[in-house]
Amino acid sequence: MTQMLNEILNQCPLPNALEAMGERWSFMIMRGAINGLKHFEEFQSNLGIARNILANRLSRLVEKGILSREPMSCDRRKIEYRMTEKGMDLLPMMVALRQWGEKWECCVEGGPALHDKRDGLPIQKMKIFAHDGRELTADDLIWALPERQLASEDAPGEMAA
Amino acid sequence: MTQMLNEILNQCPLPNALEAMGERWSFMIMRGAINGLKHFEEFQSNLGIARNILANRLSRLVEKGILSREPMSCDRRKIEYRMTEKGMDLLPMMVALRQWGEKWECCVEGGPALHDKRDGLPIQKMKIFAHDGRELTADDLIWALPERQLASEDAPGEMAA
Numbered sequence: 448m449t450q451m452l453n454e455i456l457n458q459c460p461l462p463n464a465l466e467a468m469g470e471r472w473s474f475m476i477m478r479g480a481i482n483g484l485k486h487f488e489e490f491q492s493n494l495g496i497a498r499n500i501l502a503n504r505l506s507r508l509v510e511k512g513i514l515s516r517e518p519m520s521c522d523r524r525k526i527e528y529r530m531t532e533k534g535m536d537l538l539p540m541m542v543a544l545r546q547w548g549e550k551w552e553c554c555v556e557g558g559p560a561l562h563d564k565r566d567g568l569p570i571q572k573m574k575i576f577a578h579d580g581r582e583l584t585a586d587d588l589i590w591a592l593p594e595r596q597l598a599s600e601d602a603p604g605e606m607a608a
Numbered sequence: 609m610t611q612m613l614n615e616i617l618n619q620c621p622l623p624n625a626l627e628a629m630g631e632r633w634s635f636m637i638m639r640g641a642i643n644g645l646k647h648f649e650e651f652q653s654n655l656g657i658a659r660n661i662l663a664n665r666l667s668r669l670v671e672k673g674i675l676s677r678e679p680m681s682c683d684r685r686k687i688e689y690r691m692t693e694k695g696m697d698l699l700p701m702m703v704a705l706r707q708w709g710e711k712w713e714c715c716v717e718g719g720p721a722l723h724d725k726r727d728g729l730p731i732q733k734m735k736i737f738a739h740d741g742r743e744l745t746a747d748d749l750i751w752a753l754p755e756r757q758l759a760s761e762d763a764p765g766e767m768a769a
Contacts, residue, residue, distance in 0.1 A: 470631055481746065512712075533712050538746055539734040540704035547701055551673075551694050562752040563738040569754070570744060571737040573700040577724040578732060585642065585699055588731070591723040 472496055473504045477534060478541065480514060485527045513537070543573040633657055634665045638695060639702065641675060646688045674698070704734040 475494050484490050491501055505528060508514040513534035519525040561570050575583045636655050645651050652662055669675040674695035680686040722731050736744045
């Protein structure tokens with residue numbers, strides 16, 4: 448266990464990210480919100496989730512800044528939930544997980560998939576790219592501190608393949 | 609609620625993907641395995657996770673085909689856990705979630721980040737691309753069935769922005 452690996456594990460934003468996103472139901476609620484669900488009753492009937500769990504998860508997503516909660520202008524007793532900028536920024540992660548599920552976990556062949564509105568063609572598979580556009584695999588990746596790039600004395604920990 | 613949205617929510621691989629990945633600890637274990645942790649004791653001491661929870665999550669990840677479990681060739685009483693091809697395929701999703709956490713949840717400025725081994729430069733931010741390389745936002749995306757691409761009578765549901 449190198450010092451670098453310790454730093455990676457201790458300073459990693461993944462635990463905070465997971466904490467913010469919460470668990471399975473939170474994920475399902477975000478997926479619904481991205482696809483246009485806005486009201487408590489819509490989430491409830493579409494996801495088949497218990498009302499107390501839904502209320503809890505909606506509050507948490509609002510508190511974490513992933514959903515906004517606003518009264519509708521036409522009827523202020525009705526509340527609308529919408530993905531915030533922070534929430535919509537989760538889309539690449541959700542698309543990557545969805546594509547993984549399509550490849551490894553699915554289920555239904557030929558179900559709905561995300562396409563480009565302009566030409567109707569399927570989107571690319573999510574990949575990791577170098578700054579110059581080369582596609583990278585786990586073997587090509589290395590951990591480094593921004594201010595110490597390429598400083599060999601830091602002996603950055605290699606990603607295990 | 610359109611028929612298309614119903615199809616999207618019912619046939620979506622995300623629930624299966626989340627089921628396979630499990631929750632927070634499973635995520636932390638995968639992150640450790642990607643970074644070279646191999647043995648029960650290594651996971652235990654690095655993650656500070658209770659032994660019974662660790663054993664449970666390792667079994668589940670093995671059962672789901674995300675980790676392999678093999679005796680070491682030098683000492684067959686010692687077990688090694690490694691990410692499988694299916695497991696390593698989660699890397700784009702994990703990198704996307706990490707980058708989101710770096711932007712929105714963090715915490716530590718200038719901590720270790722993933723770089724390209726060849727030139728030591730930071731990797732690109734994970735983005736969604738069209739087949740021809742144009743960057744896409746949520747507004748550019750549409751759900752469609754593979755066999756019905758561009759068939760306007762299907763009125764595919766638009767992604768809400």
